[in-house]
Amino acid sequence: MRLPTGAELWPIAIFTVIFILLVDLMHRRQRWTARYPPGPMPWPVLGNLLHMDFQNMPAGFQKLRGRYGDLFSLQLASESVVVLNGLTALREALVKHSEDTADRPPLHFNDQLGFGPRSQGVVLARYGPAWRQQRRFSVSTMRHFGLGKKSLEQWVTEEARCLCAAFADHTGHPFSPNTLLDKAVCNVIASLLYACRFEYDDPRFIRLLGLLKETLKEEAGFLPMFLNVFPMLLRIPGLVGKVFPGKRAFVTMLDELLAEHKTTWDPTQPPRDLTDAFLAEVEKAKGNPESSFNDENLRTVVGDLFSAGMVTTSTTLSWALMLMILHPDVQRRVQQEIDEVIGQVQCPEMADQARMPYTNAVIHEVQRFADILPLGVPHKTSRDIELQGFLIPKGTTLITNLSSALKDGTVWEKPLCFHPEHFLDAQGHFVKHEAFMPFSAGRRSCLGEPLARMELFLFFTCLLQRFSISVPDGQPQPSDHGVFRALTTPCPYQLCALPR
Numbered sequence: 420m421r422l423p424t425g426a427e428l429w430p431i432a433i434f435t436v437i438f439i440l441l442v443d444l445m446h447r448r449q450r451w452t453a454r455y456p457p458g459p460m461p462w463p464v465l466g467n468l469l470h471m472d473f474q475n476m477p478a479g480f481q482k483l484r485g486r487y488g489d490l491f492s493l494q495l496a497s498e499s500v501v502v503l504n505g506l507t508a509l510r511e512a513l514v515k516h517s518e519d520t521a522d523r524p525p526l527h528f529n530d531q532l533g534f535g536p537r538s539q540g541v542v543l544a545r546y547g548p549a550w551r552q553q554r555r556f557s558v559s560t561m562r563h564f565g566l567g568k569k570s571l572e573q574w575v576t577e578e579a580r581c582l583c584a585a586f587a588d589h590t591g592h593p594f595s596p597n598t599l600l601d602k603a604v605c606n607v608i609a610s611l612l613y614a615c616r617f618e619y620d621d622p623r624f625i626r627l628l629g630l631l632k633e634t635l636k637e638e639a640g641f642l643p644m645f646l647n648v649f650p651m652l653l654r655i656p657g658l659v660g661k662v663f664p665g666k667r668a669f670v671t672m673l674d675e676l677l678a679e680h681k682t683t684w685d686p687t688q689p690p691r692d693l694t695d696a697f698l699a700e701v702e703k704a705k706g707n708p709e710s711s712f713n714d715e716n717l718r719t720v721v722g723d724l725f726s727a728g729m730v731t732t733s734t735t736l737s738w739a740l741m742l743m744i745l746h747p748d749v750q751r752r753v754q755q756e757i758d759e760v761i762g763q764v765q766c767p768e769m770a771d772q773a774r775m776p777y778t779n780a781v782i783h784e785v786q787r788f789a790d791i792l793p794l795g796v797p798h799k800t801s802r803d804i805e806l807q808g809f810l811i812p813k814g815t816t817l818i819t820n821l822s823s824a825l826k827d828g829t830v831w832e833k834p835l836c837f838h839p840e841h842f843l844d845a846q847g848h849f850v851k852h853e854a855f856m857p858f859s860a861g862r863r864s865c866l867g868e869p870l871a872r873m874e875l876f877l878f879f880t881c882l883l884q885r886f887s888i889s890v891p892d893g894q895p896q897p898s899d900h901g902v903f904r905a906l907t908t909p910c911p912y913q914l915c916a917l918p919r
């Protein structure tokens with residue numbers, strides 16, 4: 420066969436470029452409607468990918484918001500994205516249009532990591548029957564957990580005791596609390612999923628935690644996003660395994676844990692945990708190919724609960740301890756309330772919370788201030804919607820800037836300060852705020868919220884009941900200023916925990 424010569428190649432090249440531009444225009448024609456939110460002019464094919472500052476996303480976004488307003492649009496290759504800022508826009512999208520904004524944009528690389536149409540788990544599941552079934556299952560299993568047996572609250576209380584014991588081992592020596600907080604929170608999920616807890620020095624447990632963190636790291640950043648907007652690259656053999664080795668290993672580990680769990684499962688007994696309850700549903704659904712209760716999905720759901728429930732809660736606790744170091748007066752007032760309501764002997768219980776408005780306000784303020792998921796989790800419209808006078812077409816990715824509500828200057832007296840009084844009235848009673856939405860809102864809002872609140876309250880009060888927390892002598896104070904990034908404290912820090 421003869422290869423085309425230079426002169427013959429030109430028409431082919433020109434045709435290809437015109438073809439690509441036409442396909443690109445088709446993707447972008449929605450921008451031509453007058454009421455689409457404004458945004459920077461996208462390039463052909465790449466869109467605004469080159470306008471993004473991947474080293475410092477928040478700063479880049481800040482600039483765009485200043486230029487285009489609270490609702491602005493971006494084009495990430497063929498994906499249309501609209502960023503929502505401000506309490507009104509967020510509530511309108513997530514609550515008023517809750518049904519039409521409940522879809523998620525697909526993560527294509529998950530297809531090669533065990534994610535199929537009937538095994539989408541919960542967090543990233545497309546809006547539809549499989550998501551609804553699994554969301555309902557997780558919520559009701561958590562709510563009715565351990566009826567008659569050990570309740571979730573008992574598991575958390577026991578874990579709080581182990582956490583305190585581990586803190587006590589460090590008495591007098593400065594240490595970083597983060598690993599211990601990760602372990603305690605991870606054990607709470609393990610108790611929900613497997614009715615077991617791991618010892619803090621168990622090598623398998625340490626490996627599980629390591630893989631969980633690695634998975635989160637792998638999925639952030641430029642490359643996964645790039646692969647997601649150009650999914651044809653995922654066809655390159657072996658690429659997914661190379662880019663996501665941690666996720667692969669995590670999935671394998673979940674399979675091992677499940678296989679082990681199955682050896683002790685007795686279908687004639689009431690379920691011990693979420694896995695047992697799921698396995699029972701799998702049995703019931705045998706022969707129904709439509710059901711989302713199958714072994715692959717059990718693995719996805721379990722992975723989802725580990726990854727959604729672990730780092731979120733432990734990062735918040737880490738912020739709580741750091742803020743107590745920075746605000747010793749607040750720490751003392753919490754301890755005073757603990758002493759008055761619970762005393763020094765009794766373990767804190769959820770029932771105490773109603774009588775502890777100050778502590779409750781402090782925990783809410785920690786969540787507001789720490790702002791650990793500034794942009795929440797992306798949504799996607801499944802119908803055209805009208806929002807603040809703009810028209811957002813079906814199939815648009817929505818980025819919910821939760822931070823813009825948590826730091827809204829028109830709502831909060833001191834939006835950029837740690838100020839527990841935000842949640843207290845003049846008489847010292849706890850007050851709620853609509854703009855407090857660290858768990859998001861609407862039908863996709865965090866389903867682990869009750870469990871997260873329980874952990875935050877019980878771990879925090881147990882620790883402060885037994886210890887006073889301070890900066891080690893001679894060490895600089897951690898700083899709470901600077902950028903707010905997803906799932907991190909602003910800096911690693913050490914603390915001293917002295918028994919009270």
Ligand code: HEM
Nearest residue numbers: 541542727728731732735796858859863864865866867871
């Ligand atoms: C302080 C701790 C936590 C925070 C701040 C948090 C926050 C969030 C946020 C912002 C979302 C996204 C909501 C949206 O798409 O609009 C979410 C979703 C979710 N969270 Fe949490 N979360 C926390 C703890 C937990 C825990 C402990 C669990 C479970 C054990 C959990 C399970 C989930 C699940 C399954 C979803 C996906 C819900 C869905 O797509 O339908 N979270 N969370």
Ligand SMILES: *[C@@H]1O[C@H](CO)[C@@H](O)[C@H](O)[C@H]1NC(C)=O
Nearest residue numbers: 480481484502820822823826
């Ligand atoms: C989100 O809101 C915060 C606080 O209002 C702001 O600093 C940030 O730039 C916003 N991010 C985006 C993506 O609009």
